[in-house]
Amino acid sequence: MADRYQGPRRARLATAGARAAVESVFGEQPRGDRISGMVFRALMLLALATALVMLTSLIIYSAWRGWGRLDLDMITEKPSRIRPEQAGYGPALVGSIYMIVGVIVLVVPVGVGAAVYLEEYAKKDRWYNRLIELNIQNLAGVPSIVFGILGLAFIARGPIGLGLVVATGSITLALLVLPTVIIAAREAIRAVPSSIREGSLALGATQWQTISRQVLPAAAPGILTGVILAVARAMGEAAPLLLVGAAGFTPFLPVLFDGQYSALPVQIYRNAVEPREEFQTLAFAGVILMLAVLLAMNSFAVWLRNRYERRW
Amino acid sequence: MTTNSPDAPAGGRTSVEAALKPASGAQRAARETVFELRNVSVFYGRQKAVNDVSMDIYRNTITALIGPSGCGKSTLLRSLNRMNDLIPGARVEGKVLYQGADVYSPQVNPVQVRKKIGMVFQRPNPFPKSIYDNVAFGPRTVGMKGDMDEIVERALRGAALWDDVKDRLKDNAYGMSGGQQQRLCIARAIATEPDVILMDEPCSALDPVSTGRIEDLMLQLKERFTIVVVTHNMQQAARVSDMTAFLMVQVGADEHSRWGELVEYDETNKIFTNPSDERTDNYISGRIG
Numbered sequence: 001m002a003d004r005y006q007g008p009r010r011a012r013l014a015t016a017g018a019r020a021a022v023e024s025v026f027g028e029q030p031r032g033d034r035i036s037g038m039v040f041r042a043l044m045l046l047a048l049a050t051a052l053v054m055l056t057s058l059i060i061y062s063a064w065r066g067w068g069r070l071d072l073d074m075i076t077e078k079p080s081r082i083r084p085e086q087a088g089y090g091p092a093l094v095g096s097i098y099m100i101v102g103v104i105v106l107v108v109p110v111g112v113g114a115a116v117y118l119e120e121y122a123k124k125d126r127w128y129n130r131l132i133e134l135n136i137q138n139l140a141g142v143p144s145i146v147f148g149i150l151g152l153a154f155i156a157r158g159p160i161g162l163g164l165v166v167a168t169g170s171i172t173l174a175l176l177v178l179p180t181v182i183i184a185a186r187e188a189i190r191a192v193p194s195s196i197r198e199g200s201l202a203l204g205a206t207q208w209q210t211i212s213r214q215v216l217p218a219a220a221p222g223i224l225t226g227v228i229l230a231v232a233r234a235m236g237e238a239a240p241l242l243l244v245g246a247a248g249f250t251p252f253l254p255v256l257f258d259g260q261y262s263a264l265p266v267q268i269y270r271n272a273v274e275p276r277e278e279f280q281t282l283a284f285a286g287v288i289l290m291l292a293v294l295l296a297m298n299s300f301a302v303w304l305r306n307r308y309e310r311r312w
Numbered sequence: 313m314t315t316n317s318p319d320a321p322a323g324g325r326t327s328v329e330a331a332l333k334p335a336s337g338a339q340r341a342a343r344e345t346v347f348e349l350r351n352v353s354v355f356y357g358r359q360k361a362v363n364d365v366s367m368d369i370y371r372n373t374i375t376a377l378i379g380p381s382g383c384g385k386s387t388l389l390r391s392l393n394r395m396n397d398l399i400p401g402a403r404v405e406g407k408v409l410y411q412g413a414d415v416y417s418p419q420v421n422p423v424q425v426r427k428k429i430g431m432v433f434q435r436p437n438p439f440p441k442s443i444y445d446n447v448a449f450g451p452r453t454v455g456m457k458g459d460m461d462e463i464v465e466r467a468l469r470g471a472a473l474w475d476d477v478k479d480r481l482k483d484n485a486y487g488m489s490g491g492q493q494q495r496l497c498i499a500r501a502i503a504t505e506p507d508v509i510l511m512d513e514p515c516s517a518l519d520p521v522s523t524g525r526i527e528d529l530m531l532q533l534k535e536r537f538t539i540v541v542v543t544h545n546m547q548q549a550a551r552v553s554d555m556t557a558f559l560m561v562q563v564g565a566d567e568h569s570r571w572g573e574l575v576e577y578d579e580t581n582k583i584f585t586n587p588s589d590e591r592t593d594n595y596i597s598g599r600i601g
C-alpha cells in the first residue's frame with residue numbers, strides 16, 4: 001500500500017518545479033539582456049530630456065525677451081499701434097476668456113451627448129453609425145483654417161449671420177474642438193467596465209439612470225481631461241479667428257453679440273509683426289501671459305478632477 | 313397545477329403588472345412555482361446556445377444549475393430576468409413564465425422584470441462609490457419609500473456584512489476584500505426587496521472561507537427569497553441547493569455548432585445519489601466534463 005501513496009513524491013516534484021521557476025526569475029541575467037535594457041532606458045530618457053529642454057528653453061527665452069514688459073499694464077492696458085511701451089493685452093485677454101467659457105458651454109453638452117449616443121445607444125452594425133464615427137475621426141484632423149472659413153460662411157454671414165463678434169469666434173472654436181472632445185469622451189465612457197452597467201441594470205435601473213448615475217460619474221475625470229486639452233487647443237488657435245474677425249488693435253472690451261473683439265494669440269501675432277523693438281518685447285510678454293492662463297486653467301481642471309475622484 | 317396566480321392569466325398589461333407584484337402571504341403554499349420554463353431556447357444570432365429547456369422553479373428554494381463549461385447555464389440564468397436583452401442578437405424562444413406572466417411578452421418592460429428578479433454576478437462588481445451609496449443606489453433608482461439609512465442597514469444585515477462595515481459606510485467599496493465585495497453585491501441586490509435572486513457563479517472568484525460565508529448566507533436568504541444559482545462547483549450545489557438541474561453540451565451533426573441541453577432536473581439529493589440519467593451519473597462522479 002505504501003508505495004502507491006504518491007503524496008511526498010508529488011510534493012517534492014512541486015517544490016522542485018517552484019524552485020526552478022523562482023530561479024529563472026531572480027537568477028543572474030544574461031549579459032546581453034542587461035546591456036540592451038540599459039540602452040533602451042537611456043534612449044527613453046533622451047526622448048524625455050529632449051521634450052523638457054525644448055519646453056524650458058521656450059519659456060526661458062520668452063521670459064528673457066519679454067522681461068521688460070512683464071508688468072501689470074501688460075495685462076490691463078489696451079493695445080496701441082503708436083505707443084507700444086504702454087500698450088497691453090486687456091481686450092485680448094478678456095476676449096480669450098469669453099471664448100474659453102463659450103467653448104466649454106457649447107462643447108461639453110454637445111460633445112458628451114454625442115459620445116453617449118455613439119457609445120451607449122448607437123447600434124454598431126448600422127452603416128450610418130459607422131459613417132458618423134468615421135467622419136468624426138476625420139473632422140478631428142481637418143486644418144483649423146478650414147473651420148475658420150466655415151465660421152465665416154455660416155456663422156458670421158450666411159444662415160446664422162451673427163457678424164464678426166466674439167460669439168462667432170466662440171462657436172467657430174467650439175466646432176473646431178468638438179470632434180476631439182467627442183473622441184476623448186467616448187474613450188472615457190468606453191473605459192467604464194460593462195460590469196458596472198450590468199450591475200446597475202440588474203437592480204432595475206433604466207438605461208438612462210444607468211448612464212446618468214453610474215457611467216457618466218465614473219467617466220467624468222476622463223471626460224474632463226479631454227475637455228481641458230481641447231479648450232487649451234482652442235485658446236491657442238489664431239488661424240480660424242483671423243477669418244472670423246478677431247481684430248488686431250481693438251481698444252474696446254468685447255460684447256458677446258456686438259462689436260469688435262480680439263484674442264491673445266491674434267494680438268501676439270499682430271504685435272510680433274510690427275517692426276519696432278518695443279512690440280517684439282510685448283509679443284514675448286504675451287506668450288508668457290498666455291502660458292500662465294493655460295497653466296491656471298489646467299491646474300483648476302486637475303483640482304476639479306481630484307475633488308471628483310475623492311468623492312468615491 | 314403550476315400556475316399560482318389564477319387571477320393573472322398570461323398576457324395583457326394589467327395581468328403582468330399584477331403578477332409582478334409580490335405574492336401575498338396566503339399564496340405562499342408549499343412548493344409554489346415561481347418560474348415555469350416551457351421549451352426555452354436561447355440564440356446568439358444564428359447560433360443556438362440553449363435548446364428546449366422546460367423546468368419549474370419553486371419559491372423559497374435554492375435551485376442550482378450545474379454542467380460543464382459552455383453548456384449554457386449562465387445563458388439560461390440570464391434569460392430569466394432578460395439580461396440577455398443587453399447582448400446584441402440574443403433571442404429567446406419558448407415561454408418563460410414568472411408567476412404565470414410571460415417575461416418576454418411585448419407589454420412587459422424589462423426594467424420592471426429586473427426590479428423583481430435581482431442578480432449577483434460572477435465577479436464582484438461594486439459601483440465606484442461608497443459602501444452606503446452602493447446599497448442605496450437600487451432603492452433610490454426604483455424610488456423606494458422610507459428612511460434610506462434603515463433600508464441600507466437592513467440590507468447590509470441581511471447580507472451578514474453590517475458588523476464588518478458599519479464604521480466605514482462612507483469608504484469606497486473598492487477598498488473591501490473580494491468576499492466582502494461579493495456580499496456587498498448581495499446586499500445591493502436584496503436592498504430593493506426583489507422576489508428572486510439569480511446568482512451567476514457567485515463564488516468562482518473567491519477563496520474557500522469567503523465561499524463558505526456566501527453559502528451560509530444563501531441558506532439564510534432562501535427563507536425570504538427564491539434563489540437560482542449557476543455553479544461550476546458540484547460540492548457547492550450539493551451543499552446548498554434543494555433542486556439541481558444538470559445541463560450538457562450537445563454537438564451538432566456538422567461538428568461546429570454546439571448548444572446546451574437540460575439532461576436532468578430533480579431534487580438535489582436524488583441527482584447526487586441516484587440520478588436517472590447515465591450522463592448525470594458520469595458527470596457528478598467525475599468521469600466526464
